[in-house]
Amino acid sequence: MSALTVLLGFIGVVILTGVFVIYYGLNHVYENQRTPHRNTPAKYDIAFEEVHIPTAKNLNLYGWLVQGSPEMPVLILVHGWNRNLERMMVYIRRLHERGYNLLAFDSRNHGSSDPDEYSSMLKFSEDILAVIDYLEKAKIGSNPLGIIGLSIGGAASIYAASHDNRLKAVMTVGAFAHPRDVMNLEFKRRHIPYYPLAWLIFRTMERRIGRTFASFAPVRNIQNAAADFLLVHGEEDTTVPVEQAYKLKKAANPRRVQLWVIPGMGHSDCHHAPRFWQRTDEFFRRALLQENVRT
Numbered sequence: 001m002s003a004l005t006v007l008l009g010f011i012g013v014v015i016l017t018g019v020f021v022i023y024y025g026l027n028h029v030y031e032n033q034r035t036p037h038r039n040t041p042a043k044y045d046i047a048f049e050e051v052h053i054p055t056a057k058n059l060n061l062y063g064w065l066v067q068g069s070p071e072m073p074v075l076i077l078v079h080g081w082n083r084n085l086e087r088m089m090v091y092i093r094r095l096h097e098r099g100y101n102l103l104a105f106d107s108r109n110h111g112s113s114d115p116d117e118y119s120s121m122l123k124f125s126e127d128i129l130a131v132i133d134y135l136e137k138a139k140i141g142s143n144p145l146g147i148i149g150l151s152i153g154g155a156a157s158i159y160a161a162s163h164d165n166r167l168k169a170v171m172t173v174g175a176f177a178h179p180r181d182v183m184n185l186e187f188k189r190r191h192i193p194y195y196p197l198a199w200l201i202f203r204t205m206e207r208r209i210g211r212t213f214a215s216f217a218p219v220r221n222i223q224n225a226a227a228d229f230l231l232v233h234g235e236e237d238t239t240v241p242v243e244q245a246y247k248l249k250k251a252a253n254p255r256r257v258q259l260w261v262i263p264g265m266g267h268s269d270c271h272h273a274p275r276f277w278q279r280t281d282e283f284f285r286r287a288l289l290q291e292n293v294r295t
Helices: 003-029 085-096 121-138 152-163 179-189 194-209 218-224 243-251 276-289
Strands: 049-055 059-066 074-078 101-105 145-150 167-173 228-234 257-262
Touching: 049 101, 049 121, 059 085, 059 121, 074 085, 074 121, 074 152, 085 101, 085 145, 085 276, 101 121, 121 145, 121 152, 145 152, 145 276, 152 167, 152 218, 167 276, 179 194, 218 243, 228 243, 228 276, 243 257, 257 276
Parallel strands: 074 101, 074 145, 145 167, 167 228, 228 257
Antiparallel strands: 049 059, 059 101
């Protein structure tokens, strides 16, 4: 055996070992903590119903159904990565007082919903579609359906809308355009080179999911949606840089998309911006009730 063969074999072992260590290390970093909610809408004197929604693989999602005015739309509320439906409590409080019917839920591997190996944007999307089916069968609300998704929940909402025309209005907060982009950013922060380590990690993850990232990236799917979009993004977002929002807007149907970049806000605080709730209400009233709201 030549020295070159031995050297190449050694390099191969080092690379594979590095991929194994980094890949499983990142899995540990991104592992969901499955933190249960501590409060419910009852804390704020809001009546609600606990619901259990069947999703893929015969699993169940835990959710809160908050009934509003019969003439008002139903809005699905989707939390972000490693959170639970309590993250949407401020949305429940502020939108309930405006009469909306609301359904917040825990995605699989989050909160009180069933576990299901690993989490992904595709699983968030599957859960959203399951919630839509549940609402339709339960005959809750007679007006068109909207959704608010945060971060990965927003990205999943875009993908769900591109595959289900029952979603008529989509509001995202801090959504990414392409999962590879935000993962690449994380790799750079951890000083992991793209070739060969990050590249091999991406290929391994795609094999596990069974799809390429490009096939389900929101930026590749948003133009297929019949819904209206309000893309909200903090200008100071360091988790999902604001460039992701500009990519989404560029890819969407220009007649159906609005982009609101909020100065001084980051990834998780956009709802503190002045006029946030007013603009949210205006968007859904225009998109779902065809109201000509005065601004």
